[in-house]
Amino acid sequence: MGLLEKLSLWLGGGAREVSVVVLGLDNSGKSSLLRALHPPPRTPAAEEPPPPPTVGTRQDHFTAGGVSFSAVEVGGGRRHRALWERHYRAADALIYVVDAADPLRLVVSRSELQLVLAAGGARRVPLLVLANKSDRPDALHHLQVAQALSLEQVQGVPWHICAASAASGAGLAEGVAWLARELRTTHASRKGQH
Ligand SMILES: Nc1nc2c(ncn2[C@@H]2O[C@H](COP(=O)(O)OP(=O)(O)O)[C@@H](O)[C@H]2O)c(=O)[nH]1
Numbered sequence: 001m002g003l004l005e006k007l008s009l010w011l012g013g014g015a016r017e018v019s020v021v022v023l024g025l026d027n028s029g030k031s032s033l034l035r036a037l038h039p040p041p042r043t044p045a046a047e048e049p050p051p052p053p054t055v056g057t058r059q060d061h062f063t064a065g066g067v068s069f070s071a072v073e074v075g076g077g078r079r080h081r082a083l084w085e086r087h088y089r090a091a092d093a094l095i096y097v098v099d100a101a102d103p104l105r106l107v108v109s110r111s112e113l114q115l116v117l118a119a120g121g122a123r124r125v126p127l128l129v130l131a132n133k134s135d136r137p138d139a140l141h142h143l144q145v146a147q148a149l150s151l152e153q154v155q156g157v158p159w160h161i162c163a164a165s166a167a168s169g170a171g172l173a174e175g176v177a178w179l180a181r182e183l184r185t186t187h188a189s190r191k192g193q194h
């Protein structure tokens with residue numbers, strides 16, 4: 001069973017549409033992450049040739065087990081911002097992918113994340129940060145990534161960071177399980193308001 005189908009089960013089954021937007025700088029591993037999550041179960045990404053670099057605003061979209069998944073690149077400069085803003089505003093959750101083995105770009109990644117969160121305005125959707133490429137020996141510890149991104153200053157948004165590897169699949173189940181718990185809570189409290 002793919003992780004997204006599991007997510008759907010964790011959410012209580014049914015045909016619930018959960019839209020998860022995946023953002024992050026170019027080369028952080030968004031396409032690889034989607035490939036790792038994409039059903040049916042695939043061979044580990046490490047055994048396949050790497051996905052071609054995403055040019056401009058290529059968008060991945062698929063639905064699995066009632067979970068609708070879409071990815072939009074943040075990279076490629078500010079000119080694409082309107083596009084990811086639109087997707088973020090419509091999303092139920094955000095996965096923000098960071099290349100933990102690229103410390104020089106963490107500052108850029110932090111300011112992009114801050115822009116994304118600011119664009120969300122009053123909408124407060126769960127934020128899962130994946131410190132990706134944790135399989136690489138030069139990868140920073142996920143707590144160092146959290147510090148570099150100033151995650152402790154993120155307010156009003158439930159967030160979680162975990163070490164992950166889109167190449168091996170490590171850490172993805174933990175991250176997706178956290179997301180599912182948060183989404184369940186959000187849905188439950190929304191229902192409670194009606
Ligand atoms: N070692 C390692 N390499 C990764 C991982 N995830 C992605 N990559 C590599 O990083 C590069 C960029 O990945 P890609 O998914 O295209 O990034 P995107 O631009 O964010 O979509 C590719 O060469 C991938 O094979 C990972 O978890 N570990």
Ligand SMILES: [Mg+2]
Binds near residue numbers: 030031032053054
């Ligand atoms: Mg890509």
